[in-house]
Amino acid sequence: MKTIVAALDFSDSTAAVLESAVEHARAFKGTLHLLHVLEAEPAYTAYGFTPDEFPAIHSFQEEARKRAVAKLDELLATVPSDVEARTKLADGSPLHAILEYVAEHSAELVILGTHGHGVVASLLLGSVAEGLIRKAAVPTLVIPVKRS
Secondary structure (H helix, E strand, O other), rough: EEEEEEEEEOOOOHHHHHHHHHHHHHHOOEEEEEEEEEOOOOOHHHHHHOOOOOOOHHHHHHHHHHHHHHHHHHHHOOOOOOOOEEEEEEEHHHHHHHHHHHHHHHOEEEEEEEEOOHHHHHHOOOOOOHHHHHHHHOOOEEEEOOOO
């Protein structure tokens, strides 16, 4: 396992996901890819707007992008120097963007966290972790959120 992707959503599970990903990258002497997916801007046309008529959404998206890059850089700085690591901010649907990144980089392991939503939330909202387990062509390790 020379290429390991840690899919990070900056939730409560991020620290545990990063810790596990570093351990795996170190054990396999692999490269760690810290990946965050920024969901796309809402479709303006669905609401009858053009980007010029509703600039706040674009401004919000740009601010989210800046914050995500800063958070990825902050997390990268915590990776021990004996582990080769890099970051990537992707755009789009989290599930599809992760699957695409894994395929493009011939990753051999994906590690991500779960929010531990209940059954109803998973049915209504879907789950990136569940989707990766079903669709990923490589092993997927899901780290649960620690409950206090």
